[in-house]
Amino acid sequence: MDRFPDTSWDPDRPDVATLLAGARVRDTGQIAEASNYVFLLALEDDEAGLGYAVYKPLRGESPLWDFPPALYKREVASYLVSQALGWGLIPPTVARADGLEHGVGSLQLYIAVDHRCTYFDLRDAHAETMQRIATFDWLTNNADRKGGHVVLDARGRVWGIDNALTFHTEEKLRTVIWDYAGEAVPEALLADVGALVARLQGDSELQRDLGQFLDPSELAMLERRGQAILDTPRLPHPPQGRRPYPWPLI
Numbered sequence: 001m002d003r004f005p006d007t008s009w010d011p012d013r014p015d016v017a018t019l020l021a022g023a024r025v026r027d028t029g030q031i032a033e034a035s036n037y038v039f040l041l042a043l044e045d046d047e048a049g050l051g052y053a054v055y056k057p058l059r060g061e062s063p064l065w066d067f068p069p070a071l072y073k074r075e076v077a078s079y080l081v082s083q084a085l086g087w088g089l090i091p092p093t094v095a096r097a098d099g100l101e102h103g104v105g106s107l108q109l110y111i112a113v114d115h116r117c118t119y120f121d122l123r124d125a126h127a128e129t130m131q132r133i134a135t136f137d138w139l140t141n142n143a144d145r146k147g148g149h150v151v152l153d154a155r156g157r158v159w160g161i162d163n164a165l166t167f168h169t170e171e172k173l174r175t176v177i178w179d180y181a182g183e184a185v186p187e188a189l190l191a192d193v194g195a196l197v198a199r200l201q202g203d204s205e206l207q208r209d210l211g212q213f214l215d216p217s218e219l220a221m222l223e224r225r226g227q228a229i230l231d232t233p234r235l236p237h238p239p240q241g242r243r244p245y246p247w248p249l250i
Contacts, residue, residue, distance in 0.1 A: 004040065008110045009051035011092055019045055020053055020094045020107045028055075028101065036061050036071075037102065040110060056164070057105035064165075066172075067143075071164035072106035073213035078140055078163035079108075080213075081222070084199065084206050085192045089129075089136055089160045095213070108161070111153050118250055119150035119176055122158060129158045134177045134235055135189050139196075139225055140166040145175035148250045167218045171239070174246045178238050185233040197226040 009016055023043035031038040037060020041053045056072050063069065072095065079093035091111050097104035123130050130150070137145050143165040151159050165172070185193075199206045200223045210219055238244035 004112065005042075005050075005052050005110065006112050008053075008112065009048060011109055011111065013048075015048075016092045016109060017094050019043065019048055019051060020092060020109060021096050022098075023048070023051065025099050025101075026050070039102070041107070052110035053107040054110055055100065055102075055105055055107050057100065057102035059102050060105070066170075067165060067168065072104070074164050074166045075106040075108060077210055077213040078166050080206070080209055081140060081196070082136065082160075084196055085136070087132055087136060087192065089133060089158075090163060091159055091161065111151070111159055111161075113151040113153050113159070115148060115151065117152055118147035120147050122150060122152055123177075123179060126152075126158050130177060131180050131183070131186065131235070132189060133158075133160050134175070134180050135185055135193070135229070136160065137175050137177065138173060138236060139193065139222070139229060141168050141172050141221070141225060142166050143168065143172035143174045144246045145177060146246045146248065146250055147176045150177075167214055167222060169217050169221045173236070173239070174244060176245060176249055178244070180235045181237040183235050185229060185235060190230060190233050193226050193229050197223055197230065200226070 009019060023045040025041055026044040027042040029040045031040055037057060039055040041055050043051045043053055056075060058070055058072055061069060061071050076093050076095050079090040082088065082090040091109045093106055093108040096107050133150060149160060149162045151161060
């Protein structure tokens, strides 16, 4: 593709996950500045027309010492948790192998944004959403919330992208969003976290869906972090004894 598209499918359309999972691949372009192999796909559906997706294949991942392979699964799991909370922070994301040149990976709906505008530009005008993202990253144990991973679309909606370094069983939270450290988690967010924890207990559909992308110990730690938020509902301070910020910051 010659340039990034200006629009894609509506992220709120009810069939968007089905489109991402089944639409024909019409064109592919590599996003060169990414650390792993990342591609922008043009997808075509007879009824929905053209849409675009960011494709992160397993085969394009660089090995990490502290995370196992198949980071793409954590992208999908992050979306599922965001949806289960009702927070809508993550663009629609699915796992797919069919019709993809580089094999299985995650397909995330492409959102047209100005990537020069980062968390540091957005935080004052979108403080409520940033507090929600901070809570989400605490819950999912995000080890890589850079400023450039918080973006604004043309309709004024804030999104959290690049959620591959999540759900580790060891404490890994690294983020630029420490502005709310020590502040109380709003009651509405606590209610959503409580509902999520309840759904993770027992034999729930959400637990089965997440079990396709996270191992049992990671699922158990997700539930434990959710309960910890309910028990001590104040956003954490930067940890001592390890690096609390991602690098680079943007």
